[in-house]
Amino acid sequence: MATDYIVGIDLGTTNSLVAYMQGDSPVVIPGEDGLNLVPSVVALDEMNHVIVGNAARKYLIETPERAVYSIKRLMGRGVEDIQDELKLFPFQLADDLHEGEVLRIKIGERTYTPPEISALVLRQLKRNAERFFGAPLTQAVITVPAYFNDAQRQATKDAGRIAGLNVLRLVNEPTAASLAYGLDKKKNGIIVVYDLGGGTFDISILKLHDGIFEVISTNGDTHLGGDDIDNLLIAIALDDIRGDRGIGFEDDVRRNGEAVARIRKAVIEAKIALSSQPTAKLDVDLPGGKKYQREISLEMFEQMIQPIIDRTVGPCKQALKDAGLKPEQIDEVVLVGGSTRIPKVRRLVQDLFGRVPHTDLNPDEVVALGAAVQANILGGGSEITQDMLLLDVTPLSLGIEVAGGVTDKIILRNSTVPASATQHYTTQVDGQTNVAIHVLQGERELARDCRSLARFDLKGVPPMVAGMPRIEVKFLIDANGILRVSAREQRSGQEAEIDVQPTYGLTDEQVENMLLESYDFAEEDFRQRQVIEARREADTILVALAKGKRNHAWLEITNDERRNVEALEKALVEVKDGDDYQAIRAAIDALNQATMRLAELMMDTAVSTALKGKAMDSTDLEEGPEAGHPVAKADFE
Amino acid sequence: MRAVHFCTSCGKVQPPVPVEYFTFFGFSRKLNLDTAALENEFYALSRRLHPDVFGQADLQERNWSLEQSSMLNDAYRTLKDPIKRTEYLLRLEGVELEEQSKQATEKARVTGELKKQVVPPDLLEEVFELNMHLEELRVQKKLGEDDPALLEEIGKAKLSLEEKYDALLNELKSEWTKWDKAIDSGTEADRRKILDKMLDVLNRRNYVRNLVRDVNEAMEC
Numbered sequence: 001m002a003t004d005y006i007v008g009i010d011l012g013t014t015n016s017l018v019a020y021m022q023g024d025s026p027v028v029i030p031g032e033d034g035l036n037l038v039p040s041v042v043a044l045d046e047m048n049h050v051i052v053g054n055a056a057r058k059y060l061i062e063t064p065e066r067a068v069y070s071i072k073r074l075m076g077r078g079v080e081d082i083q084d085e086l087k088l089f090p091f092q093l094a095d096d097l098h099e100g101e102v103l104r105i106k107i108g109e110r111t112y113t114p115p116e117i118s119a120l121v122l123r124q125l126k127r128n129a130e131r132f133f134g135a136p137l138t139q140a141v142i143t144v145p146a147y148f149n150d151a152q153r154q155a156t157k158d159a160g161r162i163a164g165l166n167v168l169r170l171v172n173e174p175t176a177a178s179l180a181y182g183l184d185k186k187k188n189g190i191i192v193v194y195d196l197g198g199g200t201f202d203i204s205i206l207k208l209h210d211g212i213f214e215v216i217s218t219n220g221d222t223h224l225g226g227d228d229i230d231n232l233l234i235a236i237a238l239d240d241i242r243g244d245r246g247i248g249f250e251d252d253v254r255r256n257g258e259a260v261a262r263i264r265k266a267v268i269e270a271k272i273a274l275s276s277q278p279t280a281k282l283d284v285d286l287p288g289g290k291k292y293q294r295e296i297s298l299e300m301f302e303q304m305i306q307p308i309i310d311r312t313v314g315p316c317k318q319a320l321k322d323a324g325l326k327p328e329q330i331d332e333v334v335l336v337g338g339s340t341r342i343p344k345v346r347r348l349v350q351d352l353f354g355r356v357p358h359t360d361l362n363p364d365e366v367v368a369l370g371a372a373v374q375a376n377i378l379g380g381g382s383e384i385t386q387d388m389l390l391l392d393v394t395p396l397s398l399g400i401e402v403a404g405g406v407t408d409k410i411i412l413r414n415s416t417v418p419a420s421a422t423q424h425y426t427t428q429v430d431g432q433t434n435v436a437i438h439v440l441q442g443e444r445e446l447a448r449d450c451r452s453l454a455r456f457d458l459k460g461v462p463p464m465v466a467g468m469p470r471i472e473v474k475f476l477i478d479a480n481g482i483l484r485v486s487a488r489e490q491r492s493g494q495e496a497e498i499d500v501q502p503t504y505g506l507t508d509e510q511v512e513n514m515l516l517e518s519y520d521f522a523e524e525d526f527r528q529r530q531v532i533e534a535r536r537e538a539d540t541i542l543v544a545l546a547k548g549k550r551n552h553a554w555l556e557i558t559n560d561e562r563r564n565v566e567a568l569e570k571a572l573v574e575v576k577d578g579d580d581y582q583a584i585r586a587a588i589d590a591l592n593q594a595t596m597r598l599a600e601l602m603m604d605t606a607v608s609t610a611l612k613g614k615a616m617d618s619t620d621l622e623e624g625p626e627a628g629h630p631v632a633k634a635d636f637e
Numbered sequence: 638m639r640a641v642h643f644c645t646s647c648g649k650v651q652p653p654v655p656v657e658y659f660t661f662f663g664f665s666r667k668l669n670l671d672t673a674a675l676e677n678e679f680y681a682l683s684r685r686l687h688p689d690v691f692g693q694a695d696l697q698e699r700n701w702s703l704e705q706s707s708m709l710n711d712a713y714r715t716l717k718d719p720i721k722r723t724e725y726l727l728r729l730e731g732v733e734l735e736e737q738s739k740q741a742t743e744k745a746r747v748t749g750e751l752k753k754q755v756v757p758p759d760l761l762e763e764v765f766e767l768n769m770h771l772e773e774l775r776v777q778k779k780l781g782e783d784d785p786a787l788l789e790e791i792g793k794a795k796l797s798l799e800e801k802y803d804a805l806l807n808e809l810k811s812e813w814t815k816w817d818k819a820i821d822s823g824t825e826a827d828r829r830k831i832l833d834k835m836l837d838v839l840n841r842r843n844y845v846r847n848l849v850r851d852v853n854e855a856m857e858c
Contacts (some may be wrong), residue, residue, distance in 0.1 A: 168692055212680055378692030389684055415714060418688065418707035476707055479688040 006139045006168065006379045007129050008176070008371025011118060011156065013072040013225060014198030014338065016040050017368035018125040018140075024384045026180065026372035028365055031128045037364060038128070042120050043067035044108040052124040061265060064090055064257035066108040070227055073199045074103055074114040075159075076152030078504045085223075088231045090257055102506055115506060116514055118159035126163060131532065140165045141375040143367050144481075145200040146172035147220030147395045149441050150453045151504040153482050158506050162514045168378050170480040173197075174204035175215055175392050176370030177336040180361060182208050183373055183384070189331030190216075192319075194349050194357070195367075196312065197337035199225040203316050205323045205330075211387035217322035217414045218395045219315035226271075226339040228308050233267035233296075234260065236304070237282065241292055259286050274301050275341050302344045309345055316352055322414055333357040336366055391416055394477050401438040401447040410475060413443065417477050425471040431463040435471060435496075439483065452503040458487050458496040471496065534584040538576040541591060545569060553601035565594045642686060642705055650686065653704040657729055658712035666726060667820060668813035670716060679713045720842075723809060723835055726816075732832055757841040760801075764848070767794050771855050788856070795852045798845050805842040809835060 008026070010017045015037040019028045028036040033054060043051045043059035044066050051059065059067035073085055079097065086093070094104035094111040104111040112120075122142075129137045142165075144156050153170055160167035174193035181191065188209040195202040202220040206213055238260075262284050270280035274296065284292040320327065333349060335357045340346065349357050361369075377385050393414045399407035400423065410421040425435050435458040442450030461469055470490040477483055487496035500507075506514075545565070548554060554562070572587040644651060659666050662678050684690070686709055691702040715721045756764055770791050777784055812835045819827045 169689070210680075212683070374689075377689055380693050389687055390689060391683060391687070416710040418703055419710050419714075420707040421711075476703070478703060479706075 004139060004379075005129070005133050005135065005137055006141065006375040007125075007137060008171075008368055008373070008375040009122065009125055009140050009142045010173070010176075010365075010368035010371060011072070011122065011142055011144075011159070012040055012197060012367075013070050013200060013227065014040060015364065016121050016125060017365060018129050019365075019368040019372035020129070021372050021376035021382065021385075024382075025183075026369040026376075028368055029129050029132045031124075032131065038121065038124055039069075040071065040118075040121050041067060041069045042071070042107065042117050044110065048108065048110065050120055052120055061258065061261045064261045065092065065106075068105060068107055068117060070199055071105070071114050071117045073223065073227070074105070075118065076114075076149065076155040076504050077103065079103060089227075090260070102504075102510070113506065113514075115155050115159040115511075116162055118156070119162035119514075122159055122163035122165060126165060138164070138166055139168055139375075139379075141169045141171055141371045141378060142167055143173045143176050143371050144170050145195075145197075145220060145222055146174050146202040146204050146215075146218045146392075147200070147222050148481070149222075149396055149451055150481070150483050151451075151502060152222065153480060154502065154505045157480070157482070158511045158514075161511055164515075169374060170482070171371055171374050171390070172202070172204065172215075172218070172392055172481070173200075173367050174202045174218065174336065175206070175213060175390060176368075176374060177334060177361075177366045178204070178206050178208065178213055179370035179373045179388070179390070180366045181332075181334050181358070181370075182211075182213060182388075184361070187332075190325065190329060191332040191334055192330050192353060193334045193336055194312075194316070194340065195220075195336035196309075196339040196345060197225050198339070199223065199227050201225060201312050201315065203312070203319045205319055205325065212389050212391065214391040215393045215414075215416075216325075217319045218393060219319040219322070220395070221311060221315060224308070224311050225337075229271060229305050229339070229342075230264060230267055232304060232308065233271065234263050237263045237267060237284075237292065237294070240294060241286075244292075256287060259284075262286070263292070270296055271301070271342075274298050275343060305342070305344065309342075309348055312348070313352065327353045330355065334361070334366075335359055336361075336363050338364055392479070392481070393417060394419060394481050396441040396451070397443055398453075398475060398477065398483065399440045399442070399447075399450060401440060405447050406445060407440055407442070407447050407450050411477060415477075417481060418479055420474060420476040423473050423475070425458075425469075425473060427461065427464070427466050427469050430466045432466065433461045433463055434459055435461060437473065437485075439475070439485075453483065454503055454505075455501045456485050456498055457501070458498055460494065460497045461489055462492045462494055464491075530581045531579055531584070534581055534588065535576050538572055538584060538588055541588060541595075542569065542572065545591070545595060548595070548598055548602060551602055553598055556601050557598055561594070561597065565591070565598070568594050642682065650691070650698055650701050650705060652701050653708055658715055658725060661708060661712045662716065664716075665820065666729070667817040668722060668726060669810075669817055670722065672717065675713070675716060679709070682709050719806070719809070720839070723813075723839060727832060727836055727839075730828075730832055732836055757844055760841075760845070763794065763797070767791070767798075767848070767852070770794065771852065774855055791852060791856065795849060798849050798852075802842060802845045802849065805838055805845065809838045809842070812838060 005020060007018050007020045007029070010019075017028050017036060017038065019026050030036050031038055031053065035054065038053040039057055041053065041056040041060060043056035043063075045051055045059070056067055060069060068091070070089060073089065074082060074091065079093070079099070082091075082103070085091065092106040094106055097104055102113050104113050105117065107117075126137050126140075140160065142156055142160055144153055148156070156170060157167050174195045177193050177195065178191060189207075191206050191208060193202070193204045193206065195204075200220065200222050201224040202218065204218040205216045207216055208214075263282075266282045266284045270282050273280040278298050280296050280301075282292065282294045282296065286292055330353055333353050333355055335346070335349065340349075340357075340359075340363050346357060346359075373385060373388070374390065376382055377388055377390075381388075394411065394417050395413060397409045397413045398411040398421070399409045402408045410423060411419050425437070427435065437456040437458065438447065439453045439456065440447055440450035441453050444450050458471060458473070461471060468491070471487055472490050473485065473487045475483060475485055485498055485500070487498060488494065489496060557565075568587065568591040572584075572591050575583040575587050578584070642651060643649065662675060664670065664675075683706070686702055686706045688699065688702050688706060691699045694702070715725050770787060773784075774787060774791065777787070812831055816828070816831045816835070819831055823831075
């Protein structure tokens with residue numbers, strides 16, 4: 001059990017990362033390209049192969065209808081509430097979507113639910129970790145915005161399951177960041193985490209003392225982030241283009257996915273440049289040969305984005321109020337999320353809290369690093385984490401709809417989780433065997449202003465006279481911030497069966513089906529892994545053979561043998577970089593066979609050990625754990 | 638007497654037994670509570686009961702830890718806050734309080750009227766005058782008029798109410814001291830009287846709070 005790796009995953013709107021605890025500190029696991037960040041972009045190539053990450057980004061421009069980004073914005077939501085999103089993002093809804101059905105998005109000719117798309121990103125991270133560890137990965141901690149509601153959390157858990165991961169815990173992003181910070185600083189005090197990412201904003205206030213990370217209050221906006229800044233700039237660019245008589249695109253630009261995608265790429269580059277330069281230039285090659293150019297000054301940019309970043313002020317003030325704290329009582333402010341690199345954001349935070357925010361930690365990586373720390377704690381902990389404990393809260397009040405369409409709050413927001421509440425129900429009609437409960441999340445008085453979480457149908461109530469049954473329903477919000485319901489009729493002691501209809505989510509059955517479908521990918525993954533391993537084996541042999549040729553034993557074998565070995569060596573070199581596992585395997589075996597006598601002649605322990613050592617060095621392409629290379633041992637002992 | 642969260646010999650987490658919150662923490666039912674001790678106990682128990690500690694344990698232990706820690710959090714949340722603590726004790730002692738004030742609040746909300754029942758006698762005159770002022774204010778707002786003198790009157794009345802609100806908490810705390818003594822050396826009758834008094838203070842405090850809320854609402858719209 002102790003050797004099973006548990007990783008921490010930051011499943012972000014714009015970028016995703018996977019990290020683990022290496023000794024005393026968490027480290028991010030890079031991808032095959034050596035980069036730490038995996039863009040949360042999924043595309044289908046012409047052959048309908050799934051492409052994830054950096055490689056998928058070019059599809060956003062070239063074939064935007066075959067690519068998708070910022071899918072986190074759609075997790076746990078229904079068609080009715082994404083109408084705004086649809087206007088600003090190029091999401092294509094499936095044509096055959098029925099009302100009340102789970103959201104599905106078109107990528108190319110295929111359709112996927114948001115959890116399935118997120119699962120594809122998770123699978124990529126899983127592969128990166130497995131390649132790094134040289135071992136399978138089945139357990140992970142995944143982060144979510146603190147302000148995510150139950151449906152959004154459940155969708156994230158579903159995504160993990162579909163990707164073949166056992167999600168041990170969902171951790172709130174600001175809390176994870178505080179773990180990374182706390183591990184680093186080891187100071188007690190009250191800290192504020194201001195997390196402005198690509199699509200979500202969270203503010204959390206925590207009390208750190210003696211290794212306990214206690215969240216006091218949290219607030220946020222799950223539809224506020226860097227994406228909104230990008231969309232604003234895109235809208236301005238489109239207006240320019242429309243108004244500019246030199247470029248007669250007009251409405252076509254808005255309908256032209258490729259043009260918008262190019263404009264988007266340009267505004268993002270400009271936005272980033274303006275974090276360190278006083279002006280930036282938009283220079284877009286529009287399809288059809290026309291160009292769009294515009295200069296943006298820092299002053300102009302800051303004026304434009306003011307209303308967007310001002311939206312973070314309300315949640316900050318509310319969080320302070322809920323915590324019963326004034327800005328003077330805050331000891332430290334930690335910035336998280338790429339959007340906090342914008343100087344105007346930093347000034348806003350400084351003004352709000354009256355102190356210079358802490359910017360030592362990499363805002364892109366800190367959440368994943370914190371998740372890795374939590375993963376370590378869940379795995380049994382190590383010396384450095386043994387005194388650490390996370391006490392998080394539920395961000396939204398949980399309520400039941402009662403007569404008159406009013407919400408009766410049974411668990412208040414900012415209650416430490418796990419938290420529970422018990423309610424008693426009875427029947428209205430003689431012989432009634434079902435009781436229906438509508439559960440909501442939110443702070444408003446009326447049920448229709450709150451977020452519908454699910455309808456629970458309690459079945460199997462023993463038929464009695466109306467008003468006789470005493471049904472005790474227990475609502476439990478677990479450490480993930482997800483609701484569980486159990487019920488018992490107290491007079492008979494009978495457990496009621498609960499049928500859950502999640503308002504915006506997948507049923508267990510649907511997730512199971514998606515898991516089965518994803519076994520197709522598992523096949524592909526397995527084959528890919530086989531090819532990777534075979535290539536490594538091939539490299540090992542070839543390097544060892546190169547050494548062997550400089551050994552006197554090479555001269556001791558016959559001419560014919562030497563010619564044979566070199567022919568097989570050439571054959572292996574030719575196939576090893578291809579995708580044909582069988583061919584590589586066959587070439588390896590043939591070369592192995594042909595070099596057996598050479599190996600015997602080199603039976604000098606010192607030489608073969610040196611060969612083994614050299615072989616391991618040259619195939620150890622990434623900094624993995626120091627496992628002895630099994631292939632080298634097998635060949636030359 | 639405290640709840641048994643862990644086996645005394647092997648230290649493993651135990652199935653949760655429904656106990657009341659004071660027992661859960663090993664406290665007596667005294668209302669003057671050492672909040673520092675409560676906090677320390679909360680952290681100490683959290684370190685041992687929290688689901689994160691049972692990440693690699695079997696399913697049954699994980700379920701028990703989930704139940705135990707939710708009980709721990711619920712108990713801590715209740716005992717930490719003076720009003721919640723008092724209300725909880727009253728409920729434990731069989732005093733029905735929640736329904737009364739809740740129903741009245743419901744009714745008031747639905748009819749849009751100020752809660753009429755249970756006007757604390759010592760506030761009768763003040764409430765009467767305030768109601769008149771608020772009515773005047775509502776009429777004025779409808780007509781689009783603005784009367785700074787009236788607003789000042791209402792502002793003063795609100796301040797006076799807020800002072801009463803704070804004073805009531807102090808009154809409650811002195812009842813606590815009486816209660817704590819009565820646990821040790823009082824009769825059942827003594828204790829009943831104190832419970833009734835505490836209920837009365839709570840109700841009056843709730844009434845004042847609702848009144849202040851209504852004033853705020855009237856002044857806003």
